[in-house]
Amino acid sequence: MNKSKKVPMDTKELLASLEKDARRISNNDIMKARSFMLNYVKFLPEKYKKAYSTELFSYYYETFMEIKGLRSNPVIEEIDIETYNELVKNYSQQFNEDPLESYFQRFMSVVTPYLIFITKKPLHPVGMILPGGMTIMEPNGEYYCPIKNKQTEVDIALCKYCICKDNEEVVKTDRYMCGKSFRY
Template sequence: MAIKLTEMDFDQKISRNDLLKVLKNEARSIHIQDIMKASNFIRDDAKFMPRTEREDYIARFTKAFFARIKDIKDDGTIYTGEVDPDTLSEFLEIQNQLAQKSNSSDEECFHRIACVVATYTTFVREESIHPVGTRFPGGFTLQLVNGVYLCPVKDKQKDTPSALCRFCVAVQDESVDM
């Protein structure tokens, strides 16, 4: 069995549990310094946001990275079902392309952690890629209502080549008219 995402064989079935094992190995290789570098990138990336939104964005994503890495390491759930290897491969290829375009080691750490976390939430947990409460332009937020993730920007982003929205379980929040 593969121990890294880059070593996975996409020509065979992949169980959610096997993917979790790989993600646990990946999460163990992420250190506090990596999360600090990713936080620096988030801070730099948000520098042009309004101050109140910027502080919330930085705090929310830094906290989400810490929490999700811990969640992955500690996850003892037995998941049923399999992951579509073609979809997972496409998802990871987009993540890899984004990482290759990194302009700094801080950005590279961000993409590495985001890949592990987004893969976990999307394919193992089958949850929204963005944390519930994530704010988007216009003051709209991602919500969880009756077990359904409602995203205010899903329809606007799902066809963007580098966006992961098309893989996300969230659906368009119909109450948001964009």
């Protein structure tokens, strides 16, 4: 998500850019990004620390390796340039203190747009425990997050770009599923 580059106009251009950026990130860079994440979560309660340091980073790493290994042609769709530029700006404002942050930011600048614009997957893995003890869910191929709408007032939160719907929408949807029930 380098600001000096031409802004991708569609998913094919974005994917080509992300693949190129992924090849420039070394294993050492990834280790430094992981170190940042471990430091970042060290004061969280143990169950959240594990979720964020292990599950979340593994999800990002697997996504990164998927990008790095891609040799396919994606379905070409237009990308909302305004949303993309807002994401880049929002993301670049998040990091500024720890020397390892730049490695994490670079790593995530490849992973985040891929999840949002290419694969249309959540920014957190399905089943990951979030504050409050609830998890990201995927009933019937739709993604739901228990904290999506609670993060709208957090300026640096990336939730507004995430494919997940708020959990409240599961309740609305469940009413119309003809007797099929869904447990939280």
